[in-house]
Amino acid sequence: MKVNFKKEKQWWNAKATKEEQDLADEAINRALRWREIERHLEGIKTILDIGAGIGVYSIPLAQRRFSVTHIDFSPSMLKIASQKSKSLNLKNIHFVEGNAVDLSQFPDHSFDLVLNMDGAISFCGSEAEQAIFESCRVTKKKLIITVSNKILMFPVWLASSLEAVKHFTPADYEMLERGEWHQEQFPENAMMTKGLTQNYFGAFKAFLPDELEKILKQAGMRILRIGGLGSLANLCGKETVEQVLRNKVLFEEFLDLCERFDKEILRDGPGTRQRAGLIAIAEPAEKS
Ligand SMILES: C[S@@+](CC[C@H](N)C(=O)[O-])C[C@H]1O[C@@H](n2cnc3c(N)ncnc32)[C@H](O)[C@@H]1O
Numbered sequence: 289m290k291v292n293f294k295k296e297k298q299w300w301n302a303k304a305t306k307e308e309q310d311l312a313d314e315a316i317n318r319a320l321r322w323r324e325i326e327r328h329l330e331g332i333k334t335i336l337d338i339g340a341g342i343g344v345y346s347i348p349l350a351q352r353r354f355s356v357t358h359i360d361f362s363p364s365m366l367k368i369a370s371q372k373s374k375s376l377n378l379k380n381i382h383f384v385e386g387n388a389v390d391l392s393q394f395p396d397h398s399f400d401l402v403l404n405m406d407g408a409i410s411f412c413g414s415e416a417e418q419a420i421f422e423s424c425r426v427t428k429k430k431l432i433i434t435v436s437n438k439i440l441m442f443p444v445w446l447a448s449s450l451e452a453v454k455h456f457t458p459a460d461y462e463m464l465e466r467g468e469w470h471q472e473q474f475p476e477n478a479m480m481t482k483g484l485t486q487n488y489f490g491a492f493k494a495f496l497p498d499e500l501e502k503i504l505k506q507a508g509m510r511i512l513r514i515g516g517l518g519s520l521a522n523l524c525g526k527e528t529v530e531q532v533l534r535n536k537v538l539f540e541e542f543l544d545l546c547e548r549f550d551k552e553i554l555r556d557g558p559g560t561r562q563r564a565g566l567i568a569i570a571e572p573a574e575k576s
Contacts, residue, residue: 304364313561317521324432324569328432329401332401332429334398336398336401336402337404338391340360346358347378350381356382359385361408400429401429413490416493433568434565435564438467442464448480449480495566515567516557516565519557
């Protein structure tokens with residue numbers, strides 16, 4: 289179904305002040321992404337952060353003197369991020385209002401490192417693939433993306449249907465078959481989002497690792513890593529995660545264990561409970 293980006297933008301605007309309030313295992317997901325970013329900074333000067341929110345990655349990267357372009361389609365997110373940047377007197381980050389599905393303002397291969405994490409792909413719904421293609425097109429050296437993992441999203445949809453309407457719904461089958469959600473697609477869908485911000489859940493697409501790999505290859509990328517991110521945190525559950533988050537030493541060791549678990553035991557996911565649980569790291573197959 290066609291995505292109404294005006295509506296999507298309003299929804300994200302309403303979520304801006306809560307953007308960095310970490311729930312459940314979100315801090316684990318973020319820290320695991322930081323570890324991956326750190327591994328790919330060699331030789332990087334310019335960074336494009338797509339769907340960069342209120343600057344959780346873009347601002348620290350600018351503080352480390354990379355030349356950062358922070359793009360987001362939500363004016364409220366951009367406002368908070370640019371205020372933070374001003375208070376830090378950063379001159380090497382600039383803010384652009386724009387949609388991830390159309391990055392035509394940037395030429396091909398124009399940024400050494402492109403990040404598109406946790407939202408500006410999966411929340412493009414039926415246009416998510418286009419957002420991936422655009423992210424790949426502007427990448428010169430490395431691309432890091434995270435998207436929602438269908439392995440987790442399908443059971444989440446089932447639970448939400450049962451809670452809201454006490455039976456499984458067409459939306460569950462849509463999630464199973466195409467990984468997609470659009471609030472206006474089926475009459476019962478609106479009942480599943482009662483109590484969420486604006487009683488709404490954005491147009492959405494979840495992927496399996498194989499599907500994501502196929503799209504990235506079609507876009508001319510070579511895959512360096514693809515798979516679940518932080519599944520161990522999800523499977524250990526809330527109490528273990530809370531305990532780990534309270535202790536710096538345990539936290540670092542837990543991140544090591546999460547990385548080993550993703551690599552050695554459950555490669556595809558489900559990923560963390562909160563935040564996008566499927567990561568892909570890629571580079572253009574042909575160097576420009
Ligand atoms: C959950 S936040 C993630 C922020 C940050 N990238 C991170 O990883 O924590 C998702 C961000 O993506 C933005 N976003 C969603 N869809 C977008 C689109 N089509 N184009 C640009 N930004 C988008 C939202 O406004 C929001 O700021």
